[in-house]
Amino acid sequence: MAHNIMMPAFKVQRDEERCIRCGVCVRQCANNVHNLDEDGWMWVQDDKCVACHRCAVLCPTRALNIIEYPLDFRGNQHWTPASIREIYAQAQSGGVLLSGMGNPRTYKNYFDHLLINASQVTNPSIDPLREPMEMTTYLGNKNHHSCGEKPQLKLDIPLMFSAMSFGSVSINVHKSLAVAAKSLGTFWNTGEGGLHPDLLDFGRGAIVQVASGRFGVHPDYLDNSAAVEIKIGQGAKPGIGGHLPGEKVSQDVSLARMIPAWSDAISPAPHHDIYSIEDLAQLIETLKVATRFEKPIAVKVAAVHNITAIASGVVRAGADILVIDGFRGGTGAAPMRIRDNVGIPVEMALAQVDSRLRDEGIRSQTSLVISGGIRNSADVMKAIALGADAVYIATAALIALGCHMCQMCFTGLCNWGIATTRPDLTKRLNPHLGSERAINLLAAWKHEMMEMMGGMGINAIESLRGNRLMLRGIGLSKEELGLLGVKGVGE
């Protein structure tokens, strides 16, 4: 093995005057960064630190700080420190670079180039504290002309928790989000790892996923659900399959997925019964038959170059809900090159798909749900104004539960009890507190949205949906404005 020439990414600073040698940091760090000798000597291994901040947050005397490692490379605008370090890592291991969470690079963020409208004089604003504000959203096929009414999901807010599988996240994340979704009048998503037996009571509040690995898919799982989602792709890794590293396939995960414990759980890139839109139509129909046409069937695809044509095909294949996941979407593990270089921004995909489906006269046959890097209520407002019926969040929900975005989910050593299956780490996330924090977050977003809607003089979320006149682009080219279907500021 070649000599490792990689310097640490982070430096742990301990204020010796504040440190009381209590050992909390030693016990809290699953990466073994902190060490306490028998003689009271504390020492750190910087190279193991992932900057998850667990030790710093729990240090009772605030003696700890973590900074980026101060040793700079000679300044170079092309060969950035990250690009040099990536080569060191690959030259050392010969491996595909793996990372967690969503695309962190500096690509243009269209949400940040859109501004929301408000009323002045000509139409009155509405105060959501005094007047009713309708946020109810129904997801499903609204084309009732043929074959009568289709099954719908009723949401009290146009927000749902996006797919994260048991295995990629801990059981306590599922518990937190399942409870929160029920309390908020919305839905959570099991992801592709099946439903843990402890959560059977929350199945009816869940959108259950059927992915290429078919983990945990059986008739009771399909029946005990609010809707079924066929996962074709996800924004963090369009075009490739899933890979739950063996480190996270504990006995519990092994049971839920029916694979050997500690083996890698592999989801093939395609569903091998779907090689065409016609095949997709067949799986949708199969699931409808299997659930006696009682549940909406969603299809989740990643936002990629030809998303409009794909979306048209998916809707024509019979998807009651079309989910489009943008390139900022998170993941428990994805090859870094794919996460950072494949896919397109969901804002652009959403605007184009909404227009295309309207042009083709099939928009009413499906509900459009988008996901991928939604950070706050303003992003949600902009997405709905661009044409989304509802928005999925996952990363934001995990941050609410304590995630510090260290992007090391694939190690299974999450110190916050989120992206782990180790019982001792899992119990660090208390599902009662977790659900409370998730409820708080969405309640706050809901109120912010009502305030913004009121400011526009709108009192129903339905009036904002696809209402691109409520948006103006700033710092965008004519072409970009045209593609988004919004006017520029001042127009």
Added chain:
Amino acid sequence: MTIINAADYDNYELLQMLEKMPQPEIQISHVNGQRYIACGWKNNKRLILQGTVGNNLGAFAEGPQIVVFGNGQEGVANTMNDGQIIVHGRVGDIAGYGMRGGKLFIKENAGYRLGIHMKAYQEKKPVIVVGGSAGAFAGEYMAGGTIIILGMNSNQALIGSYCGTGMYGGAIYLRGEYPSRNLAPNLKKEVLGADGLAEIKDYLAEYVSFFGDTMENITSAPFTRLSVEKKRPFAHLYTGFVS
């Protein structure tokens, strides 16, 4: 036994009627490509189907006992959880995809991607027995269960290319000669003696009872058992990295 003529109904009428019928045993004649039969069923009804059944027969099902006097098309026993399907003919592609339990017996050949991503856990052990040969990618991504390919009634090579690619659990039993080209390199190959067949003896006996033939004839050729030595064939493909 209740007898139905499939030609009298459209596909969905047939499915709805079958779902509602309380009879434990139903025979359907003139089956001609009707899809999704017994799809998602959670019962032990016995179906006897005469003709060619359409795609996804018994998909996501748990418990039905199905006999097909004819051929199956694509997706027979797709993600089936439990039950038994016996096909007195051949089947198309992806038979037993993601199968989680139950048994699938096929008298003649199976198409591509037979039993891919089958799984097993404790008492749930899916089994596929193919009397003829199987197409390419049989047992791809296989995580558990048993696939047996006998090559009894086939002039084709026993298996196509890339059998067992990406496999990480379970076992594939091949009877007699098989082409070793493009066989996944990480597979462990054991040639079995008569005592090596103990694990699958009951399945072979069932095959004989359904389709005729004799145990002596089946065991007259040597069997090879394919399995994986490493549960994590891709463990070293990736490198974690703090950027």
